[in-house]
Amino acid sequence: MLENNTDYCIANFQNPTMGMGDEKYNIVNYGDVSESIPSNIYQQGTTIVNSLTTPFEFIDVLSESIFYSITSGTTSGVNIGIPETSWFLNDKTNRTIVFPSPEWHSLGMTEAFSPETEVTNIRSYGQFIRASQKIGRYAKYPENWDSYGAKVINKDCIIMSTKIIEQLIDLKSSITFEVPPPFVAPLSTGGVQMEWEHGDRYLEISINPNPLIVEYFATDRAKGGQLSLEGSLQSLSFLNELIPWFVNGTAEDLSYISFEESYEKWAF
């Protein structure tokens, strides 16, 4: 049975105890990730749903439609469909359940959940999942949530932010250095901001609404003074330039970051 007022992540990580091709979902009890890993973290998706005790809805944040609504406290026998994109929901006890996209089920994630390495990697990926959960919770913030007239956090910004988290996880799976998880924060404009900071080096990604725009601000101290670079991102692929710069680059490398290639535009 799941406990109330705890955050959970239902993830499509492959359960190493099941055979290949098994599409059952597993659960990571996220609230325990940073402290102790339960001996059996894997449960079937249906078991998870059956164990929820409060009404809730699964919401497709991309189309803004409800794909499964549970209106009573009885959820016995429910079968949930497998979403194709990222999902999240907030139930009436303020739990957030995040559905990462199937893309998360990459080679890296399969490796991550091999029995030998699962605990270390759950902790590592858990920081990204935690960021994604925080972003999901912003959807519930009311008008004027900052006491200075802030706007409701825009759903497109939440979706885009979740995509960026996924992109970071993909990047983490494909490169040899450690991708640090971002600090995430809501913006009074109704947007979402992500930040990385180490010493004088600072990278900021802000996702703002109306129209949806993703902007970056990178700055570092060089011998000749502070160097900064800012602009708008044309696609998530640009993160593959910025994150490696933040992790391994020098201030002077900012001058060499090039976004001249023709990437696909945002798809919405």
Add this chain to the structure above:
Amino acid sequence: MKIELIFDKNELYRRILDDWIKEDNSLTSAAFSNTSKTNDMSVNLARLTTPEKTISEYPNCGLASFLAGSARKLDQQVLHEPIPDNIAHSTVRGEKTRSIRKKLANGSTVILSPSK
């Protein structure tokens, strides 16, 4: 209402949320945005109020402080603009570029943590 002069050494209060505080107790630049469609960011002039009074009607908020002089160094105007219910209300007026917001964050200190 009497308009007060704000000196560079005067402290300003800005309400903050738990979402804006990093693990090392520093603040994100997201806490220093202008009010939508304006060039203004509201603050309270510390010498005309108290930290507790500034957050009294906002139970989820904490408080950050910074000096008027540090904002002026970033090409911001700092003006006392009292409103009916808040004689300490002041405005940090000017465009808040990402660089300026970051510098305002770096120059601020959390003096009251938000309740979680």
